[in-house]
Amino acid sequence: MYTSEDPHLTDFIQYLKLEKRFTGHTVRAYFDDISQFAGYLKLEYDTGSLVLASTVMVRSWLSSLKEGKQPLSARSIGRKLSSLRSLYKYLLKKSVIPASPVASLSAPKSGKKLPVYVEEKQAERLFAGNSYGDGWKGLTTELILNLFYQTGMRLSELVNLKQEQVNFYSRTIKVLGKGNKERLIPVGQDLLEMIRHYESLKCGQWEQFDTVHLLLTDKGRALYPQYVYRIVNHYLKDFTTLKKRSPHILRHSFATHLLNNGADLNAVKELLGHSSLAATQVYTHTTIGKLKEVHRKAHPKG
Structure with a gap:
């Protein structure tokens, strides 16, 4: 190859x-x-x-x-x-070269791209008992959207998610991230019940299907990135005016909403699976909106 x-x-x-x-x-x-x-x-x-x-x-x-x-x-x-x-x-x-020719070189500076995310009010509408479509694809769409928004996992992590990675007892999902690094993400009871219901319907859906992966297509096969991207893109267009409507938008929303509601930066770093705090700090720009709101409501001259 x-x-x-x-x-x-x-x-x-x-x-x-x-x-x-x-x-x-x-x-x-x-x-x-x-x-x-x-x-x-x-x-x-x-x-x-x-x-x-x-x-x-x-x-x-x-x-x-x-x-x-x-x-x-x-x-x-x-x-x-x-x-x-x-x-x-x-x-x-490996002692193939005596010195690195790039050791003294620095990467060109670029302006930081601020993450695009769904506003909290839009997110509420997105998950407020909406119809996600008919049949198996509708069930899968609902679970995909909830997993992205409630866990912040990456697209690659979601399509490779296996049934055994969901622990109903500890209420966690074990995610295999970049560099094969594992992390545990706590999840709410509602999401666990959604997963349990999804799994219970598989046997009645097909005679033969992928029994390893959690999320399946309507043909009983493991998901693939383009399939998930199309689902998220199609669904988000009715709930947001954002031009970008990729699965990563929901990951950005997960992190932004946590920080806006007082979550610790280090905790969000661990939940996202970032190797350094610098990668997580890009989300702190959003907290200024929350600070302004607090100032306006609480300060006498706000």
Whole structure:
């Protein structure tokens, strides 16, 4: 699947797949970024060897990405630099190179994108006993929307969610996140009852079906990302004017609403499965609205 003339890139990709256990999508992104750089080396410096790359060569490539016919955003360039950084860290660890050519390079600065989310009043309308459609697809739609909003899990985590990851006794769902890191998310009794009801109907729906995954299509098979995306996008358009209506919007809403209602930032970090607090802090912008409301109601001059 991933073919390269450079054996070191092949080894690195195997390391990402087998040891780091990254998803196929993530591995493909690393491979494409590094292969693009290798192609640049061959074209501009007449060498396809990644181990011979210098800091000047990397900087030249990054400049070409920024100033080319189709310039990339600072965010995209930063991702490509991150891919190279991971590769050369691996080669350094394996003693293939004496020093990393990207060690002294910094990613270009980009303005932080504020997360788009559904307002709390809109969320109330979204889950206020609405019809989610007929048949099995309607049941699945309802459970998908509730799982995203009540747990904050990612799309990849939801489609891979297995029945055994739901613990009715402890009222938690064990989620397998990025880098195969596990986390426990507490869930309410209403959601657990919804899951229990969903599971109880499976045997009467099909003679043969996927007995491992929690969420199934109307053909009894495990969900796939595009199927879920279409469901969420279609349903949200009736409840919000947001242009973006991806599943991630509900994850953003989960985090934003928790913080707006006084949740601890570190606790939200753990619930989202973020590796650093910096990733969670992007949601704190929303709390200023809550602070203004408190000030207006409580201060004599508010």
